[in-house]
Amino acid sequence: MRPRSLLFWAGVATMCAWVLVPIWLIAAGAIGGRQGVFLWPKSMLPPEFTFSALAVFLRIEGVGKALWNSVAAAAMTMAFATLLGTPAGYALARFSFRGQNAYRLLILLTRAFPIAILALPLTVAFINWGLYDTTLGVALVHTALALPFAALVTSSLFVGIPRELEEAAWIFGCTRLQAFVKIVLPLALPGIAATGLFAFVISWNEVFAASVLTVRERTLTAYLLTVLSESPLHFRFAGGLVLILPSVVFIFAVRRYLFAMWGIANR
Amino acid sequence: MAGIAIENVRKSFGSMTALKELSLNVEDGEFVALLGPSGCGKTTLLRIVAGLETRTSGRILVGGRDVSDLPPRERKLAMVFQNYAVFPHMTVYENIAFGLRMAKADRTKVERQVQRAAGLMHIEHLLGRHPGQLSGGQRQRVAVARALAVEPSVLLMDEPLSNLDALLRMEMRAELKAVLREAGTTTLYVTHDQTEAMGLADRIAVMHGGRIEQLAPPMAVYRTPATVFVGSFVGAPPMNFLRCQAADGAVAIGALKLACPRNSGEIVMGVRAEDLLPATAGTGLPFEVRVVEPLGSHALLTGTAHRQQIRVVYAGERDVSAGETLHLAPIAGRICWMDAADGRAIEGTT
Secondary structure, eight states: OOHHHHHHHHHHHHHHHHHHHHHHHHHHHHHSHHHHHHOSSOOSSOSSOOOHHHHHHHHSTTHHHHHHHHHHHHHHHHHHHHHHHHHHHHHHHHOOOTTHHHHHHHHHHHHHSOHHHHHHHHHHHHHHHTOTTOHHHHHHHHHHHHHHHHHHHHHHHHHTSOHHHHHHHHHTTOOHHHHIIIIIHHHHHHHHHHHHHHHHHHHHHOOHHHHHHOSSSOOHHHHHHHHHTTSOHHHHHHHHHHHHHHHHHHHHHTHHHHHHHTTOOOO | OOOEEEEEEEEEETTEEEEEEEEEEEOTTOEEEEEOOTTSSHHHHHHHHHTSSOOSEEEEEETTEEOTTSOGGGSOOEEEBTTBOOOTTSOHHHHHHHHHHHTTOOHHHHHHHHHHHHHHTTOGGGTTSOGGGSOHHHHHHHHHHHHHHTOOSEEEEESTTTTSOHHHHHHHHHHHHHHHHHHTOEEEEEESOHHHHHHHOSEEEEEETTEEEEEEOHHHHHHSOSBHHHHHHSSSSOOEEEEEEEETTEEEETTEEEEOSOSEEEEEEEEOGGGEEEOOTTSSEEEEEEEEEEOSSSEEEEEEETTEEEEEEEOOSSOOOTTOEEEEEEOTTOOEEEETTTOBBOTTOO
């Protein structure tokens, strides 16, 4: 093997290990039984192979409801972020307006604002509006977190679609809206879908806002944080695995579109 | 059928003026080419006619109807874009049918018109394919067929052939001309390629710096350019321009003496490279050959005459070599006299 390709494969191996080893350790903790967790040094295969921890975990009071809340909040986040972010991205891509660059920066700046500072005022506001301790409230905060990504990613999608395609549609009888629906949307749809799934994952993984803004209607992450801090270690691993798996599966499912929208050649 | 009237259209982007108040009439069924270097405003003008760009002032009439403030879809015209702009997610058939479907034409009409347009452009066998599976030339044919399918009274074309290779371009040029003549479509055609404009157009509008320098049939533009710019932009090689001194209504260069429309002062003599013929030594214009380029049917000579660089198309029997001095005489009546100060043709001299 030539040194260059050796270096390349070493890099690939490091990247894979970086991602896969922690996931494997969590999975091993979850299915390795009570002894497996405390075993040191760790063996490649866990000493036993049991789903009992997972089963017990899923039967814990409230996990089912939290799971449902998480799915609902993530689905709403996906819908809101896509429906609000796509038009914003289109405007950024197609229209030149005064303060366009400032607007672009402003979108990113919403992410620079630490949510910890917003927690208290948000809680007060949500109580006043009747949004406190509701899944909708959580979804709204998560939408605010996912929206910058949605707007910027869809904007780069639309930039990649030649303006002439739309102009041709106008010439041949389309209104602006018709041209968007008939020409631009079908071409951008895979990317928009990926953006939506990305928003789903952001919401699914978010724990801070969900913990602060809910008491009974917890999402899975927030629920696990409170419940599992008192549980035996292998239950915590089981909870962790349940949390990780959906995101990993999602990202894996849409990886082609993620590559496409980040400008990496689509293979 | 309809003509296009462009009346006093002006366009500025902020402080930059793209089009200086400009008027142009395209007759019903006529083919007019907008010819000029990049940045001369020709594409901007076409886009204003199409409704894709707003004008700063002036009016656009299509078939006598003021369309200035109508959106593109209500202007009843078709357009072919430089990068084709064929819809990648539709089959060739659906692409060609797009305009008809938008106009809510019935099924039999769509079928008939699509087949006819595809037949004109020789792409019947490609109707089921997607544009991704086509070559550049085939996509261009689809774009033209899409425009022809709606049977437009007015067709706008924005450098439609510039992305094709030379051979394909020549083939498409001939086909376009035949198809459009047959259909009697009023066409406004933007190009920076003077051979394309010469070959296709009934009249050429040569544009420069946001204005039309000359509007005339191809041969008139070629033979009698209205300005020095037109003469040097149209034709390959460009027209030769020699600055000379007039005295007593004539100029004398070497042994050549020609009557000119100025009594005194500087004047510019414009003459095409092929309009300078070899003359016997001691008469005519002395021309010192520096470079000889044999081009088959003729040789292109570059050299100096009257201390200025000129080019001569030489079709004589004898071989010419660099360093030689030839004597040239212009064909009578083929000289264009230009004002030395503003570069415009002097009226009534040709």
